[in-house]
Amino acid sequence: MLTTSKLSVLSPKGSALLTDISISFPSGNFTALVGPSGCGKSTLLKGILGQLPTQGELKKPANARLGFVPQFSIAFPQLTVEENLSYAQKLTGPFDVAAIQETLDVVGLLPHQHKKVNLLSGGQLRRLGLALELITKPEILFCDEVTSGLDPVAEEEILRLLKKLSREKGLSVVCILHNLEQLCLFDHVVVLKGGTLAASGAPMDILRHYGLNRYQELYPRLDLFPKLNNEQTATVEHTPIEVKVPSVAKQTAVLLHRRWKLFFADKGNLFLTLAMSLGFPLLVIIFAMKGLPQLQNLSLTPQGSFIDQLRAQLDAQKSMLAVGSLASGLIIFQIILLTLIGSNNGAKEIATERHILSKEKLSGLRPISYLYSKLLFLGSLSLFQGLWMCVLVKYVCKFPGSIFIQAPLLIGVVLAMSFTTLAISAWSGSGEKSSLLSTYLVGFQLPLSGIVLALPSTVEYLFKPGIIAFWGWSGYMSSMKTERVYDAVVATAATHPQTVSVVFAVVIAHILVSIAVTYAGVKRAL
Numbered sequence: 362m363l364t365t366s367k368l369s370v371l372s373p374k375g376s377a378l379l380t381d382i383s384i385s386f387p388s389g390n391f392t393a394l395v396g397p398s399g400c401g402k403s404t405l406l407k408g409i410l411g412q413l414p415t416q417g418e419l420k421k422p423a424n425a426r427l428g429f430v431p432q433f434s435i436a437f438p439q440l441t442v443e444e445n446l447s448y449a450q451k452l453t454g455p456f457d458v459a460a461i462q463e464t465l466d467v468v469g470l471l472p473h474q475h476k477k478v479n480l481l482s483g484g485q486l487r488r489l490g491l492a493l494e495l496i497t498k499p500e501i502l503f504c505d506e507v508t509s510g511l512d513p514v515a516e517e518e519i520l521r522l523l524k525k526l527s528r529e530k531g532l533s534v535v536c537i538l539h540n541l542e543q544l545c546l547f548d549h550v551v552v553l554k555g556g557t558l559a560a561s562g563a564p565m566d567i568l569r570h571y572g573l574n575r576y577q578e579l580y581p582r583l584d585l586f587p588k589l590n591n592e593q594t595a596t597v598e599h600t601p602i603e604v605k606v607p608s609v610a611k612q613t614a615v616l617l618h619r620r621w622k623l624f625f626a627d628k629g630n631l632f633l634t635l636a637m638s639l640g641f642p643l644l645v646i647i648f649a650m651k652g653l654p655q656l657q658n659l660s661l662t663p664q665g666s667f668i669d670q671l672r673a674q675l676d677a678q679k680s681m682l683a684v685g686s687l688a689s690g691l692i693i694f695q696i697i698l699l700t701l702i703g704s705n706n707g708a709k710e711i712a713t714e715r716h717i718l719s720k721e722k723l724s725g726l727r728p729i730s731y732l733y734s735k736l737l738f739l740g741s742l743s744l745f746q747g748l749w750m751c752v753l754v755k756y757v758c759k760f761p762g763s764i765f766i767q768a769p770l771l772i773g774v775v776l777a778m779s780f781t782t783l784a785i786s787a788w789s790g791s792g793e794k795s796s797l798l799s800t801y802l803v804g805f806q807l808p809l810s811g812i813v814l815a816l817p818s819t820v821e822y823l824f825k826p827g828i829i830a831f832w833g834w835s836g837y838m839s840s841m842k843t844e845r846v847y848d849a850v851v852a853t854a855a856t857h858p859q860t861v862s863v864v865f866a867v868v869i870a871h872i873l874v875s876i877a878v879t880y881a882g883v884k885r886a887l
Contacts, residue, residue: 366383
């Protein structure tokens with residue numbers, strides 16, 4: 362049984378949102394949480410669930426698993442009903458096909474188990490929300506306006522299902538409710554008003570105490586009578602079911618498998634990612650076509666005929682400047698495109714899943730498992746994208762220098778930008794905000810790199826350490842330091858490349874800092 366005594370729920374800044382809440386939620390009871398708009402119903406749930414800080418006593422059974430059903434289902438729309446339940450179960454306990462089938466049958470979704478979530482009706486989505494919580498075997502189930510927007514018949518069906526679950530499963534079910542006509546279905550009613558407890562008792566006790574004929578007359582009467590505060594007792598004895606939470610490795614594997622499943626199920630994003638990953642290297646080659654003969658001639662070693670060939674065509678100095686500008690431009694073009702690819706990888710990765718993840722935390726999801734799954738997903742994606750860009754462009758343009766330096770460098774650029782935007786996503790309130798900030802970050806890469814136009818020294822020292830495009834360009838150029846193309850680029854560039862060792866150190870630092878910031882954001886979100 363969960364109980365509170367003189368509980369206060371605080372805002373993140375410490376101000377009191379609710380005060381002096383003393384109530385109990387025994388096993389097997391179906392409790393309605395009601396009150397005028399803005400009285401603190403959702404705030405109370407957030408305090409009990411640990412999403413807002415509290416003061417006072419909050420007692421619950423040791424290792425009790427809390428379930429939370431939000432107003433609208435927050436399942437993954439690209440997956441089927443059965444797939445959503447399967448992943449939810451694997452994250453919280455051993456996989457059990459029979460339990461999934463039983464849960465779907467209980468909530469009335471067994472005929473729709475192979476249907477994608479985005480094809481479900483409103484009532485079916487509410488049932489799916491219940492199923493996603495029941496599969497995790499909670500002891501206390503909180504429901505936040507799960508009947509809002511439903512027609513009267515569907516609303517009553519959902520409420521009767523919740524009451525049935527409280528009886529048969531021995532759950533304590535607490536449901537925020539707006540339609541007071543349905544209070545007769547509940548075992549107990551808790552009324553909040555003005556940020557505190559206004560009344561608590563059985564539905565018939567509420568009617569008698571306040572002299573009501575209809576529940577709809579309740580709110581105006583609250584201040585005219587002494588407070589009713591009757592404790593409720595357990596309706597059904599309940600023995601908690603201990604479920605062992607899977608290991609970090611198991612949770613990581615489940616999350617990673619789900620992420621790849623979602624990646625291939627979202628056709629629009631899949632097409633965009635493939636178009637960028639496969640098409641951007643071709644774009645570099647298209648822009649390089651006109652200057653390929655000069656670039657390929659410059660790839661010769663100093664003992665070759667580079668000078669002789671240029672003297673036969675044009676003045677050597679002018680040719681060197683022209684080819685240096687072309688080589689530098691193509692290299693930075695690669696880098697900028699890779700930062701754009703990385704931004705697309707990580708910008709919405711966490712922000713769009715925030716509500717699902719905060720709910721899954723209640724069932725035992727570990728922040729570190731979630732972080733590992735994201736790093737492995739983006740890492741494998743970035744590995745392919747950076748390697749494909751390096752191999753294809755180098756093969757066609759025949760840039761000199763070691764591919765064993767250039768390939769890890771370009772992969773590192775994609776990783777650094779992917780993880781940087783992942784960190785932005787972890788701290789953003791929505792996918793739209795995260796995408797906007799990530800777009801700004803890519804947009805500032807070229808002007809703040811100082812490669813095209815020299816920066817004032819104060820701006821250079823302030824921004825350049827954080828501009829991954831500069832370090833990617835520097836490393837690529839330094840990998841060709843023994844080649845004549847390097848001299849041609851240095852003669853035209855507004856800034857000088859850094860050494861390969863320094864570049865790799867900075868890129869690795871970018872990656873590690875981004876991972877640390879992401880983890881802090883994930884812990885905060887979860």
